Amino acid sequence: MKPFRYRGNAYGIANLGACIHGYGFAGGGGGGEVLVFQGLSVGGEGTYNTFSDGWAMGFLNAQVGYHFGNRNKRVGIDPFISGGAGLAIFESGGRQEAGGNFGGGATYWFKERVGLRFEGRAMTVGRSDLVFVGRIGVSFR
Numbered sequence: 500m501k502p503f504r505y506r507g508n509a510y511g512i513a514n515l516g517a518c519i520h521g522y523g524f525a526g527g528g529g530g531g532e533v534l535v536f537q538g539l540s541v542g543g544e545g546t547y548n549t550f551s552d553g554w555a556m557g558f559l560n561a562q563v564g565y566h567f568g569n570r571n572k573r574v575g576i577d578p579f580i581s582g583g584a585g586l587a588i589f590e591s592g593g594r595q596e597a598g599g600n601f602g603g604g605a606t607y608w609f610k611e612r613v614g615l616r617f618e619g620r621a622m623t624v625g626r627s628d629l630v631f632v633g634r635i636g637v638s639f640r
Contacts, residue, residue: 502571503571503572503573503611504570504571505534505570505640506533506534507531507532507533507534507540507542507640508531508532508606508614508638508639508640509529509530509531509638509639509640510529510530510531510606510616510636510637510638510639511527511528511529511636511637512527512528512529512530512544512546512616512618512634512635512636513525513526513527513634513635513636514526514527514528514546514548514632514633514634515632515633515634516548516630516631516632516633517630517631518550518624518628518629518630518631519628519629519630520628522550522551522552522554523550523551524548524549524550524551524630524632525548525549526546526547526548526549527546527547528544528545528546528547528558529544529545529546529636530542530543530544530545530560530562531543531544532562532564532581534566534570538565538566538567538568538570538579539563539564539565540562540563540564540565540566540579540581541561541562541563541564542561542562542564543559543560543561543562544558544559544560544562545557545558545559545560546558554589554590554591555589555590555591556587556588556589556590556624557587557588557590558585558586558587558588558598558600558622559585559586559588560583560584560585560586560600561583561584561585562581562582562583562600563581563582563583564579564580564581564582565579565580565581566578566579567579572608573608573611574608574609574610574611575607575608576605576606576607576608577605577606577607577608577614578603578604578605579603579604579605579606580601580602580603581601581602581603582599582600582601582602583599583600584597584598584599584600585597585598585599585600586598587624587625596624596625596628597625598622598623598624598625599622599623600620600621600622600623601620601621602618602619602620602621603618603619604616604617604618604619604634605617605618606638608638608640612639612640613637613638613639614637614638614639614640615635615636615637615638616634616635616636616637616638617634617635618633618634618635618636619631619632619633619634620632620634
């Protein structure tokens with residue numbers, strides 16, 4: 500049997516969270532990452548979210564992360580942390596604000612190439628806004 504070693508993954512996610520002002524939001528998106536050295540990864544992602552007060556915005560982020568799991572395992576849990584910088588694009592007026600994010604989670608690879616991704620993340624928007632988000636999705640490698 501050929502040795503197994505994955506070099507990256509792509510994922511689709513559903514978001515559910517709230518901003519520090521108390522407004523909830525929901526949305527979705529996707530991304531991908533490449534493992535570049537041992538557990539170190541680089542990648543990008545995009546999401547679109549609608550807030551309970553009527554606002555909507557998209558996030559585009561460049562990410563750096565670290566995976567603690569064994570890449571030679573075909574199935575099992577792959578915990579990770581990640582953070583990055585990006586851009587929030589507001590639907591009304593096209594206003595843009597820089598931001599950053601940090602979070603962590605795990606992917607449970609229940610098949611060799613398919614897994615469930617669970618994640619928590621804090622994201623800044625401009626200088627004064629902060630959102631907290633829980634994410635669940637499907638990963639493919």
